[in-house]
Amino acid sequence: MLQQYIKRILTARVYDVAIESPIDHAGFLSERLNNNIILKREDLQPVYSFKLRGACNKVMQIPEEERKRGLIAASAGNHAQGLALVAQKLGVPCTIVMPNTTPDIKVAAVRARGAEAILHGDTFDIAYQYSQQLVKEKGYVYIHPYDDEDVIAGQGTIGMEIMHQTQGEIDAIFVPVGGGGLIAGIAAYIKYLRPDVKIIGVESDESACLYEAMKADERVILDQVGIFADGVAVAQIGENTWKVARDFVDEVITVSTDEICAAIKDVFNDTRAISEPAGALSVAGLKKYVERDNVQGQNLVAVISGANTNFDRLRHVAERAEIGEKREALFAVTIPERPGAFRKFCELLGKRNITEFNYRYDDNDQAQIFAGIQLGGNQQDRAAIVESLTGDGYQVVDLTDDEMAKLHVRYMVGGRAEGATNEVVYRFEFPERPGALMRFLNQLGYKWNISMFHYRNHGAAYGRVLAGLQVPVEEQKLLQEYMDKLGYRYWNETDNPAYKLFLK
CATH class of the missing domain: 3.30.70.260 (ACT domain)
Incomplete structure (x- = not known):
């Protein structure tokens, strides 16, 4: 298997559009962790993400006559931008189907590169289904964001560059994981040449599809996927990527939102660049690995995979970075x-x-x-x-x-409602777009009185709400059934100590 990928990686057509990204020595982080920390700067690609490599290589393998029919992908952002730029360079039409929740910065970037951006549905799955419908109707060529051998090979050129850019031994390479294209490509190249180098995947603990697959020794579908690190918010590892990862990835480390925020700050301190949450995953995992195993004096590489984030999200990052550290x-x-x-x-x-x-x-x-x-x-x-x-x-x-305390209660401390009898408290997440809050309130209905409400827009794809409802005891079972039908992620926080201490 590795020989097959080595040939694809060595002959990959990525530099028609992508650059050989530099590596940077992370001085502050190295000194603090007592290791030599090297950052592979994929955030410096023309679309600020590694995704350009895989998209470029895949398109270059497609015969010119097929390309002219038009390219299409379903993507929430980075793959979309990469494919749009490749299509623009080649002068072929390109359509990107994006969920309605996609941050404006990513939609604007796709359109600026000449592609048609169609916003459809609230989730990637719905956007993907619509893209497949367009493939059948219009004959477009679908370019998968990660689960394709040519895409994997394109991402594998990062491993090739790391090998000739670094001096001396490499002990471990830390790689963000979403669908697995990046880690599969890097693992295939590195393990063929240097099987002693550890390849360590890093996932958000809210979307740890490879971690769960490794534990079960088979691909699994996550029941829920978190939204903070949207670039890796994938419910199931790819089929082709799993074939490589299960044999050639040494371990997977999961990290929390707070740890990701701290890593974004670490990258900024050493580079003065702001990573997106998925882009800083590798640094968060590296830090956890060093602390867990008391690692010292090693050469550790972290792939900074992207820098596409909404400016508004930085408020949330700044608030949580110190806790994560x-x-x-x-x-x-x-x-x-x-x-x-x-x-x-x-x-x-x-x-x-x-x-x-x-x-x-x-x-x-x-x-x-x-x-x-x-x-x-x-x-x-x-x-x-x-x-x-x-x-x-x-x-x-x-x-x-306590997520409720950090997201909501800290901004609400200062008042109790003694008259709010039979109050139950729920925390919600719903797709964020213009008018979304009003739609959420309409769906919540008028059956029960809202006794408390806190909403804060973090510039993310989803809005977060904490709501108190006055529900008679005999109707609380009915409320539970109603919540299940709403279709939003929710948590019952009625027994949360932060609520009891400050708001009840």
């Missing part, structure tokens, strides 16, 4: 309601900075505060704060890993 923790703390109580609380923290403090008067005896506290960069420091505060008689709840 273990430099901030969030706590709910009960303190006495009397003069000097906050001062004493601060004294207990010593020299640690308070990064956030939310409070509103509730009663004469005690106050609930929502506090962000600076850490020294490790979990032990977080545990030490809890121990110090509880040892002095404070009631403490650690909310650092």
Whole structure:
């Protein structure tokens, strides 16, 4: 199998459009982690993503007469831009079917390169089905974003470049994983020449399709796929990519949203470039690997796969980066309601900075505060704060890993509704586009009174809402059935401690 891919990679036609991307030494990160960290800068491609390579190689393998019929793909962004640029260079028509949730920056980029962008459906699957309908109706040639041998070979040229750009031994290469085209291509080339080099995949823990496939020893379909790292939001690893990955990928590491945000900041600190969440996955996984195995003095390569992100998302990234770096923790703390109580609380923290403090008067005896506290960069420091505060008689709840607290409650602290009887609380995600919030409210219906509502647009493909509904006990089973029919991802947060402490 590897010999077959080696020939395809060595003869791949990618440099008609793509560049040989540079590698950068990550000085700050290397010093901090006590390893030699090298960044492979695929974010510097003409479309700011590695996807250009695979699209270019695939199109170049298609006879000219077939190309003239027109190219088509379903894509939420990076593959779309790559294919659009290739088609523009070759002067052939190109159509991209994109979900309605695709960020504007990606839609505009596709149209700027001369392709027709059709927005259809709220998910990739719906967009894909429509693209297949157009293939049958109009005779277009479909270019798959990852599950194609020529596409895999195109991405494999990254492995070829890493080998001749780096000096000395390479211990491990960390690769973002979505559908698997990138890691399959790199693994095929590297393992053929240097089987001792570890190939380590990195996935978001919200879309870990390769991790689950490796665990089950077969391709699986995820029940749900997270939305933050949209460039790798794939429910099932590709069929062709799985054939390579199952035998030649050494392991898969999963990382959280907070860890991805911290990695985006790390890349920025060393390059002054802003990666998209999927683009920084490799750095997040590399850091986790170093900490887990206490790795020192090794040469580690991280593939920075892309930089296509909406500017508005940077608010969310900045808020979560310090938590992901273990430099901030969030706590709910009960303190006495009397003069000097906050001062004493601060004294207990010593020299640690308070990064956030939310409070509103509730009663004469005690106050609930929502506090962000600076850490020294490790979990032990977080545990030490809890121990110090509880040892002095404070009631403490650690909310650092609580999504509802981080997404919503921190912006809502300051009021309770004692009259909101029979309140149940749900957290939702729904496709984000103009008018989406109103459509969501209309679908939520008028049967139950909305007693609390928080919505914040993070510039992402999906909106996030926290809602309280007043539902009589005898109707709560009916509510559950109604929620299942809505068609949105949701979580029942009625028993969440952050809600009970600050909002109930």
